[in-house]
Amino acid sequence: MKKTKHRHSDVQSAARGSGNDVREGDKTPSWPETLLAWYGAHRRPLPWRTPGSAPLSEEADVYRTVVSEFLLMRTRVRAAEGYFRRFLERFPNWDELARAPEEEVLRFWQGIGFYRRATYLHSLARTVVERHGGKFPRDPRSWNELPGIGPYLSGLLAAKLLGLPEPAVDGNAQRVVARLFAWEGPKDDPGFVRRVRDLLRTYIPPELPGTFNEALMELGETVCTPRSPRCPECPLQDECAARRSGEPTRYPRPASPRPRPLEERDVYLCRTEAGILLVRRDTGLLARLWHFPHLSSASAEAGSCCADFAFIGTVEHAFTHRLWILRLRVPPASSATCGRAREDLVRLLAEDGWETRWFLPEELVRVPMPRVFRKVEERFAPFW
Ligand code: SF4
Known part of the structure; x- marks a missing residue:
């Protein structure tokens, strides 16, 4: 595999911004390649995943990816799988979803909560059909106007659909990066998320941006879990500053609890x-x-x-x-x-x-x- 080119000064300054030094990970910046190799061997066959790492070209694959991402925004993979299958059976493409009454779409969402995702997805389908001829637009400048497409989904689609070196920073990606570089956070702080995104832009392999994003999230979901990271099984253990600290779960610091009236x-x-x-x-x-x-x-x-x-x-x-x-x-x-x-x-x-x-x-x-x-x-x- 071609060696990924990294801008070390950016990485160092990003890390310094948190008050921590990048140590081994900085000197041996091979972790994206290690991560990709691990992903090649451990990638789970999830129902929305397409084979191979080429950018998505079929509209059906784009649709499946978008539906799965709306489902996964606040739902664990295992819980989302059944919903995804049932949803795709009833609404197999943008047209069918756009034509369906909103009440029916909401009914398919029952049980996993955060119903706003369903209303956004439904209005996204209507926008795609009515304004873009049933095809998800390929110009990222138009995505700001699409319902439900925020920075995370924009990054993910830019990488998967257009092959652009854009990171997709969800909670899993944040956690892995925070631990790899012993960044404290706090998690969910907009400045912290921005710093993670900036750092990943310097590491993302331009030839495999979508696969890299998936691999990072997969590691966070299956190995570098919030409470019980399985460091001895982790492909990045030799480069991970949080593991060396002996307290990996200290990173990132949890967001301050919001009062619940x-x-x-x-x-x-x-x-x-x-x-x-x-x-x-x-x-x-x-x-x-x-x-x-x-x-x-x-x-x-x-x-x-x-x-x-x-x-x-x-x-x-x-x-x-x-x-x-x-x-x-x-x-x-x-x-x-x-x-x-x-x-x-x-x-x-x-x-x-x-x-x-x-x-x-x-x-x-x-x-x-x-x-x-x-x-x-x-x-x-x-x-x-
Ligand atoms: S070594 Fe442990 S803390 Fe570090 S990335 Fe891997 S699982 Fe997470």
Whole structure:
């Protein structure tokens, strides 16, 4: 293999910027070749991977790559595989995905969370079909305008699709680089991510940029894992400063924990002959998905009759950035009280900007609904 040309001064200054010196890794910059050789022998046969290392040329491969990357943004490989297969069976190309109703796309995403990925992917498909004739554009300058294509995916596609020496810096790549050079981070800090990207640009082999990106992420996913790196099996162990330090997991320093505010909300079972009332909104948390109607405590107090719904227990749910305690409420026994309470609730929901729709109980299974409200559904089921 042709020797990769590295700009040592860039690497050294990038490393110095973190307050650490590159030691062996700096003197013997063969780690990209070692990594590629390891990847050749250990590459996992994942369903979205194409054979060989040539840039992607078939549109079907581009589509599969993009779908897999949207799935993998917040989901581990093992969990994503099944979703990927089912998604591809139903939406095998940009056209099919663009034509599908959003509700159906969201339904295929149920269970892995972060539904915004699904809405972005769906609108990306529509943009590709409507503005680019069903072919993902090959000019990277136009990617800024595409839904859901951020710096990571731009780097990955530039390398895989166009053969450009652009790094794709996800959490795995960040971790491997941070450990290789004993960079502290903190992880997820924009300056740190930029430094990792700049460093990788000096190392990425111009003849195999896509394969190099994949190899780095594969090492992070399978060997240099966050809590238990398997250093004795690692192809980069001889060059790794974190391993030499004896405390590889110190690198990179975790991002400072963000406070997770606690929110208490009242969730209502509202049932009539027309069915069960569900609500959704275009923006905000769990946008475009159907919820059981819920109101903040303050809004619920403003509608005096909402207090007539009977309390039956709570459901707790942790999101990455907030915690919910949901107080479950079912209709009052008296039909007169029930009618007033329902009217109050519907009025408050409208004031809160919710779209409302009635569903028959047997339709709920086909409705795109986030996991937290599936938990609520289980608790409400005995009451309808
Ligand atoms: S030697 Fe250990 S810490 Fe260093 S890159 Fe390999 S697995 Fe990670």
